Amino acid sequence: MSNSIKVALIGNPNTGKTSVFNQLTGLKQKVGNYPGITVEKKEGICKLSNGQKAHIIDLPGTYSLNTTSLDESVVVELLLNKRNEDFPDVAVVITDIENLKRNLLLFTQIKDLKIPTLLVINMADRMVKKGITLNIKELEQKLDTRIALVSTRKGTGIEELKTSIANYSELSTEAVINASHIAPEYFERLQKTFPGEELYKLWLVITQDVNFMPLEKDRLQSSELLPTKSKAELKRLQHKETIYRYRFINNVLKETYRVDPSAAKGLRASLDRILTHKIFGYLIFVLLLLLIFQAIFDWSQIPMDFIDAQFASASEWVKNSLPPGVFTNLLAEGILAGIGGIVIFIPQIAFLFLFISLLEESGYMSRVVFLMDRLMRPFGLSGKSVVPLISGTACAIPAVMATRNIENWKERLITILVTPFTTCSARLPVYLIIIALVIPEGSVLGLSYQALTLMLLYLLGFATAILAALVLHRVLKIEGRSFFMVEMPSYKLPLLRNVIYTVVEKTKSFVVGAGKIILAISIVLWFLGSNGFSYEFKNAEEIIAERIKNEGFSTYSKAFMNDKLEEYSSGDQLSDDKDLNTGVTHSPKVSVEIKTRQLQEAAKGQEIASYRLEHSLIGNIGKSFEPLVKPLGYDWKIGIAILTSFAAREVFVATLATIYSVGNDEEETIKGRMAAEIHPDTKKPLFNLASGISLILFYAFAMQCMSTLAVVKKETNSWRWPLLQLGFMTVFAYLVSLITYQILH
Amino acid sequence: MILNNLEVSVADLRPGQKGVIKEFGEGEIPVKLLELGCLPGNLLELVQIAPLKDPFYINVNGSHIAIRRDIASRIILEVKEDSTV
Known part of the structure; x- marks a missing residue:
């Protein structure tokens, strides 16, 4: 240089x-x-x-x-x-x-x-x-x-x-x-x-x-x-x-x-008249928000499904084409599962940053600040808090940094403290998977229950942020000189190049930042899940074989096999089912027998895997942690996922993916695997309405993000605020989940 | 039509009205506002008031900025006004 x-x-x-x-x-x-x-x-x-x-x-x-x-x-x-x-x-x-x-x-x-x-x-x-x-x-x-x-x-x-x-x-x-x-x-x-x-x-x-x-x-x-x-x-x-x-x-x-x-005089006057109009101004803002959410939830679904499928087949490919062994397992089950869990967010995050950068480049964001300032003030917030709160739906980290232009320290502090309540995209995978598991299909007024639930969760995020702000506004005794000022730049057509740079830059830093944590945690989890020192862990195969011989398959395995067999017998696969080894077409009866044998093998494999996991190192950790999460309706596996996702929420799904697929022979989607989980005590599905809602609410309110804590520490220049935030949000989330589960179940 | 020189604050203006900044009233005026050209002697136009009567969107010295009522009421203008309005 x-x-x-x-x-x-x-x-x-x-x-x-x-x-x-x-x-x-x-x-x-x-x-x-x-x-x-x-x-x-x-x-x-x-x-x-x-x-x-x-x-x-x-x-x-x-x-x-x-x-x-x-x-x-x-x-x-x-x-x-x-x-x-x-x-x-x-x-x-x-x-x-x-x-x-x-x-x-x-x-x-x-x-x-x-x-x-x-x-x-x-x-x-x-x-x-x-x-x-x-x-x-x-x-x-x-x-x-x-x-x-x-x-x-x-x-x-x-x-x-x-x-x-x-x-x-x-x-x-x-x-x-x-x-x-x-x-x-x-x-x-x-x-x-x-x-x-x-x-x-x-x-x-x-x-x-x-x-x-x-x-x-x-x-x-x-x-x-x-x-x-x-x-x-x-x-x-x-x-x-x-x-x-x-x-x-x-x-x-x-x-x-x-x-x-x-x-x-140009565009400014006429556009300002409409965009800051007392009715149209707010209407346009709400419509824009709806458009953004539509893009995040609907349009991004297509690339997300594609990414999901790519990772599933990549994992399959690794397993099938690399020699079996420790390294292959780590790659297929630890690393690929973990990375897949983060890459899948790229479309949503990119869409969000695309819209935010378009709104900022065009000069519209200042008009939103102008429109919203008076509305936000009773809550101790500023018009400038709107941008962080919207950005917070992508990620709290850039959102907290975006509070810098708020001149008044009290307004800025409150914005920083409440922003993590907005539904960031890291919560999405948790929400999406649990909603799919516990909220029934069906629709009202053309809106599916599942989509409606998700919308409610977003509203809940905003509402909690606003209410928390109101409380903080009353509680915090900070006198700050307030000199709110925002420049109203002239309207400009956004420069495509700048927009693309912003989107690529922000998305990249999110993926790389979160990706590093997830990768590390995936590897640790995989290691802890595939190692153990106990007698049970080492002799899992014999113990389970013995148990099946004496007691038969578990209730769940039986139900699972029956389902699969019914599906199989009623389907049209029967007619063209060939034995892959001999190329001979079997009669339906023989073919059902073969299928039954296959299913029994698979069920046995699953029972062994789950028994081994339970007695692995991670099982030991989870078990000791279980009493704390049991009253919320969770088992030790969810407990582990909550523990690891303290680093970052999206780790939750990646953790479950890793835990469930450790030692599992059959490549199943994570959702199917979760639906198949049964509660050890009740023998009913683990993810039911009560535990599902309780889990969703826990993630809605809990802090669960190390990176945000670090940013808050830097921005407030003290440990006091992030620790307060962490303590309050966690306790609040725990209590809400506890009450929810105890009422619903 | 009688023309009077009135002294009013920005907070008293109607959208579209203009005046020359005369002085600053009680309280602190952020240096930042001055840096943007909000200085005595400069022409200031109230472009718009937000729907809830606050903030105020002003144009001074070619700078388009929005400020809150507290600051707006501290900027004293000399307005040539048609007193029959």
Whole structure:
């Protein structure tokens, strides 16, 4: 990286900064986190025309260097710290032609830090429509920089930008404004106290709101030579500085930037009238939500069934074509089953992120915030809580991170605490499989009972989140300065490329993140399930053979065989049933006998497998855990699944898949296998209405997600909130499930 | 028709009305608002009020932003108003 140019992209939100980043780097980008915090860090490599490489960082969007949030402080921290490995050789400030005036505020601040700075004016394609003319030559002179006029939509100007980046050493590093004008005496003292430091940098360190560079700040404030200023005084100076900068910008633009007001006012006014209308506004929002749910539950079913089938046949293929042995079993039963359980979510998650990114890119999301703010406030939430709550239906992790733009700490904290109640997609597989098992088929008003149940669960998720918010609003005694503000960007047709990048990026990080946990757990489970030290485990085959000889098959096995035989005798397979080995067609009677023998073998195999599992290591763990979950209507296997799915809910199905298929010869779908489970005490199906509903409700309310806890810890900067959340949600879920089961059964 | 210069806050405007920002009333005004161009001397238009009478959607200096009533009532404008309305 030593001979590549380090470039930082900086700009206000909604200026198309990420589009510029995408066009510069193409697919050669990497998304990670800044160390210690969950602010997304996007980096990429761009090849410049002269063969040089540029290492590009896309910094979080910010309106100025006066930070109020963690995201913004990342920008300032990087620009102030020359020792940072990412400290840019050149800062590229991205602006939007329509909002050039206010975008330039940030530009003048960065320029004052004496970093070589390039100006990109984006959305040049809108100039004609908006009647804007620009004198670039003069503007370059007045701002003492190079300007690239870019349209990411049309893909123009990017090559010129690359050339300017390559020639960054020609850029001037002079400030355009002397900020010390706002308080000459104070700034003079400041410079005298710290003669070696850059003056504007000192000023920024002193005025930061966010707990930023605490050490340096302490050093500055403890200096006796420096007259201390109160917070209010500093704020007043910041106001003054802003006004001062605007005066400069206005002067610059007066001669170089013209708008012909007769040019159409555009789409904004008419669209706003409909989208924020007191009736149509809400109606359109509800319809959009319905469309999103339709996509998640209906349209994604097709790719999901396909994925399911692929994994089933892959598992079969591995078993049949690889030599039997430990490794084959691990691959087919541990790893493939586990990975299949996560890959199946891809369609749903992708759909959700597709819609969210479309709504955000188009500018519609801000209108939702505007519409919903007053409605959410009585619950201690903000209009901006709507986005996290909707995102929460995909995954709580990005949702918790999406709370960052909520200015009021109390509103933000409440949003973070209640978001995990919304029905995230990791709950879906649990819900879907149990609904299929315990909710009868049939329909009312054209809606199937099963679909209706699922819808109710979504509503339950939202309702719980809102009610919990209300309680927290009453209970939490936090006074926060509230200055809600949301920008209403102009409507834009979403750029397909940006949407695709977002969908791919978010889906990938979900699958990889969850996939790692699931993979690890699957392997551990498989190991624990196929090993044991007890006498029973080691001699399972003899014990079961003995038992069948003495007592016959278990009640369940008998019923199972009868069912299969009936199905077989009544079907049309009889006529063309051939013995596979000899190719001879048997008479119906002989063929039924053969089938019976096959079925008995299979039943015996199943009984052995289940006996062995019960006495394996995992069986021992589960058994000791059983008393706790028995009152909820579960057996030790479900107990194990609950335990492992504490890491992530979707592990539940994967765990059961692993537990049930360990040592099982017949490849069955997991659903069929679960339906076949019987309760050891009642001898009735284990998954019945009472235990099923109890289980569903447990997953609706319990925290069951390590990654969310980790994110909440990072975002709230303390263990207190995630632990509180974990404790409350788990206890609440346990009690609800307990009551439900005891009433229903 | 009599034209008067009235001093009102943003919270008193009707959608579509405009005024020049004169000063800020009691209470804190976030620096962020100023950075977006909400500065004394600039023209401010109330674009729309949300259905439940809050927040306020304003256009100032080309920035379209929504703010809550508490802040809106602190921005004092000078409005050229037709007092016969």
